[in-house]
Amino acid sequence: MARLVMKFGGTSVADLDRIRNVAAHVKREVDAGHQVAVVVSAMSGKTNELVAFCRGAALLHDAREYDAVVASGEQVTSGLLAITLQAMGVDARSWQGWQVPIVTDQAHGAARIASIDGTRVIQQMEEGRVAVIAGFQGIAPDGRISTLGRGGSDTSAVAIAAALKAERCDIYTDVDGVYTTDPRVVPKARRLDKVSFEEMLEMASLGSKVLQVRSVELAMVHRVRTFVRSSFEDPANPKTMPNGDPFGTLICDEDEIVEQQVVTGIAYSKDEAQISIRRVADKPGVAAAVFVPLAAANINVDMIVQNVSSDGKETDITFTVPAVDYERAVSVLESNLEGIGYQAIEGAKDVCKVSVIGIGMRSHAGVAADAFQALASKGINIRAITTSEIKISVLIDAAYTELAVRTLHSVYGLDKA
Incomplete structure (x- = not known):
């Protein structure tokens, strides 16, 4: 019983x-x-x-x-x-x-x-x-x-x-x-x-x-x-x-799982927005100046990409927030302009996060490369990437969501019975 x-x-x-x-x-x-x-x-x-x-x-x-x-x-x-x-x-x-x-x-x-x-x-x-x-x-x-x-x-x-x-x-x-x-x-x-x-x-x-x-x-x-x-x-x-x-x-x-697949599933979320802060001085504390005020406003930040200029003096910081928090996040950053010191803010809400998930990724090489190659073959541009031991997430234009999901589902053999 x-x-x-x-x-x-x-x-x-x-x-x-x-x-x-x-x-x-x-x-x-x-x-x-x-x-x-x-x-x-x-x-x-x-x-x-x-x-x-x-x-x-x-x-x-x-x-x-x-x-x-x-x-x-x-x-x-x-x-x-x-x-x-x-x-x-x-x-x-x-x-x-x-x-x-x-x-x-x-x-x-x-x-x-x-x-x-x-x-x-x-x-x-x-x-x-x-x-x-x-x-x-x-x-x-x-x-x-x-x-x-x-x-x-x-x-x-x-x-x-x-x-x-x-x-x-x-x-x-x-x-x-x-x-x-x-x-x-x-x-x-x-x-x-x-x-x-x-x-x-x-x-x-x-x-x-x-x-x-x-x-x-x-x-x-x-x-x-x-x-x-x-x-x-x-x-x-x-x-x-x-x-x-x-x-x-x-x-x-x-x-309990005897036969572990390399990739278990493909998830996607359209509830994402991208924010880019342009030409910020590349110095200690700049990341804290950006993300501490957002955290204080209870805004969750997910994907983060930083690109430093060739002379090492300036950097661009790109990250994602929930779409419902986009306007509020921009407002927080604008009110902290003096502390951050950026030259411009750019944003987009027509984006989607697509993720490849599987515990088998821990012990298999080339999973990320397969995803990037498959998306490239369909002409899908990747805006940002984050990874963990068991997942790869890419940020793409929302218009390509279904094509990306179908492509990745197929490339990892998840279509097969």
Whole structure:
């Protein structure tokens, strides 16, 4: 008998029919003899509606009251699912975050989990009762409800799985696993049976929308085996792998992956903007003068390229920021002109970051060269490059995004069955 945490997102619990479908998935695992805890999101669209209510009431509002309002979406879902399970003959009880308790820090609206005491939930599960837990929320040190920010339900599920010492955390979503790239761009994209924590973290941070970055970070730190599967398959007759395992993608330790591909997947993100600072004096402290004010404004900087002039007196610094922060970043730099001493600022928002990801890159040479050669053969110019042990990212013109993704997907043999 395994202890499982099952997480269902907003589209999976969008209405009562889908909640009944979720209940059937939960009942299947209970009937198989497993101890089950379920983490649920708000019904699709409800969080946006609640956020709009808060803004409509007052544009500048108390973050504690904001949390009290938006946390209600998950509370409704957890209660409805518990009622539905009870009607199916499954002993179930709903839990709000503060009842577990899930203790967070004081940052209302974007809180981080500090600790979870799973003792009471484990006791109930061992007595055969399903725990239906409202995701996205906890209790802050001030005794008020706190919320974890967007994507917080995934984070809740992984953290709860760690606290309950669950064998696995199953993330049910509207796709049946993690693919080598976006199937909408590359129809030949393949579902991956297994992905390492490190690869999934890179994929999530570089544009893959399957899992939230915070949840993957937590899974990696606590070694929580996480399984991505579809909530829309038939609960009574779920698809299985040839070996009998559930159909989906397991995110796990690298050691569990027997055959490691050199490249696992291609990710892309169009939410990028490029900023270039021209003719800055090449002297100690100039980089700090540029990036410290940006950090103080909570603007994340990603790709950085520096080109020094032939006489060594001036340099150009190019970097990327999230597209939503572009105007704010330019404003910060303009207000720090005297401290930086640049001659001009240039920028572009019509850019895209395309990334090649794979743990096999650690032990294989020539992966980067293959990418650069393939892109050059298609006439795609590279604006900037960053690398790590298991990824290569290039910044290109947004117009070439799909061509670049298809080209790289093919050059590394990811099209092959």
